[in-house]
Amino acid sequence: MAEMSSQERSDNAGRDPANVEVDPSYENDSSYGDELSSYTASLTSSVLEYRHENGRRYHGYHDGSYLLPNDETENDRLDMLHEMFLTMLWRRLYLAPITKPQRVIDLGTGTGLWAIDFADLHPQAEVIGCDLSPTQPALVPPNLKFVVDDIESDWAYEDNPFDFIHARFLALSIRNYEELIKQCYRSVKPGGWVEFQDWDPNPFSEDDSLKGTCLEKYYREVYGAFEMAGYEVCPGPKLEEWFKRAGFVDVQVKKFWVPYGVWPKERYFKKIGAWNQAQAEASGFEAVALAALTRHKNWTKEEVTILASQARSDGRDHRVHMMFTFYVVYGRRPENRR
Ligand SMILES: C[S@@+](CC[C@H](N)C(=O)[O-])C[C@H]1O[C@@H](n2cnc3c(N)ncnc32)[C@H](O)[C@@H]1O
Numbered sequence: 001m002a003e004m005s006s007q008e009r010s011d012n013a014g015r016d017p018a019n020v021e022v023d024p025s026y027e028n029d030s031s032y033g034d035e036l037s038s039y040t041a042s043l044t045s046s047v048l049e050y051r052h053e054n055g056r057r058y059h060g061y062h063d064g065s066y067l068l069p070n071d072e073t074e075n076d077r078l079d080m081l082h083e084m085f086l087t088m089l090w091r092r093l094y095l096a097p098i099t100k101p102q103r104v105i106d107l108g109t110g111t112g113l114w115a116i117d118f119a120d121l122h123p124q125a126e127v128i129g130c131d132l133s134p135t136q137p138a139l140v141p142p143n144l145k146f147v148v149d150d151i152e153s154d155w156a157y158e159d160n161p162f163d164f165i166h167a168r169f170l171a172l173s174i175r176n177y178e179e180l181i182k183q184c185y186r187s188v189k190p191g192g193w194v195e196f197q198d199w200d201p202n203p204f205s206e207d208d209s210l211k212g213t214c215l216e217k218y219y220r221e222v223y224g225a226f227e228m229a230g231y232e233v234c235p236g237p238k239l240e241e242w243f244k245r246a247g248f249v250d251v252q253v254k255k256f257w258v259p260y261g262v263w264p265k266e267r268y269f270k271k272i273g274a275w276n277q278a279q280a281e282a283s284g285f286e287a288v289a290l291a292a293l294t295r296h297k298n299w300t301k302e303e304v305t306i307l308a309s310q311a312r313s314d315g316r317d318h319r320v321h322m323m324f325t326f327y328v329v330y331g332r333r334p335e336n337r338r
Helices: 006-010 024-028 032-042 072-088 113-121 177-187 214-228 236-246 267-296 301-315
Strands: 051-053 056-058 103-107 126-131 144-148 162-168 188-204 249-259 323-332
Touching: 056 267, 072 113, 072 249, 072 267, 103 113, 113 126, 113 144, 113 162, 162 177, 177 188, 177 236, 188 214, 188 236, 214 267, 214 301, 236 249, 236 323, 249 267, 267 301
Parallel strands: 103 126, 103 162, 126 144, 162 188
Antiparallel strands: 051 056, 188 323, 249 323
């Protein structure tokens, strides 16, 4: 097929409608109409009626249940974090020993980059990316679809379970994390795998250089607000226990250091630290703090801006060697147990 010019790509009204061919898979797939109507039903006004507050945009579906924005600025930040996580895992999307999964779901998919990469890597799999916000790109691999749903509500997947369930970075999103993992157990096939990748978001420094900085104050205030609002702030170190209590076996725990800034000597850590600082400086300090502190601790936007800029400035101090811990935990649902 001849390549389209940029003019042709920018609109299609000049094309002969007779040349717009019917997709044969649409003709042959009797469930397509049902799927479409359920998708468009999920895109009813409440989903797209975003909340605008303090100059940021927040999700509309189940308004108020997630405290970070869903606007373009936030999406750019999540994409930077995706690159940081890939760098950290040596460009692997997951660590569970899965082979040829047929049905896969990514919980709280965000901008959907993980799900897009996964669908490309596993063309045989039917992949679902699920989120409160329909902010993912429209042009995606044919084996991937995005749905708007609240993963803390009841699931409807037990009768059509998954081979692999994945969730990354749901710290500060979820109230009852342990129940979410039990829900995964009920919705994964016997023999199937579940993998959660998540933070211990408490900063530390091996040389005490964090002590007395505004970074300490920033994280104390912000996490305090999330805790007041009922969120699980620190899931990473608890995942193993929750997986085992839910019934998973062969549970593996991998732990990663995540520096902040380019202070580490080793190139691998320097790169991770650079992405981490880039996402936080670009918008992360405000994005994480704004709704939490204004809605739950009655701070003003200006007070949050000052705290965020103090944290940003201390984060630039070359003498400060801040780090975080990130966990990748995966487990298998046994074949012969309910
Ligand atoms: C910090 S982002 C992580 C996004 C993505 N997993 C990644 O690693 O790039 C958390 C995501 O979870 C979504 N989320 C939060 N609470 C949710 C819920 N109850 N149900 C579905 N999605 C939720 C948010 O909308 C957001 O996109």
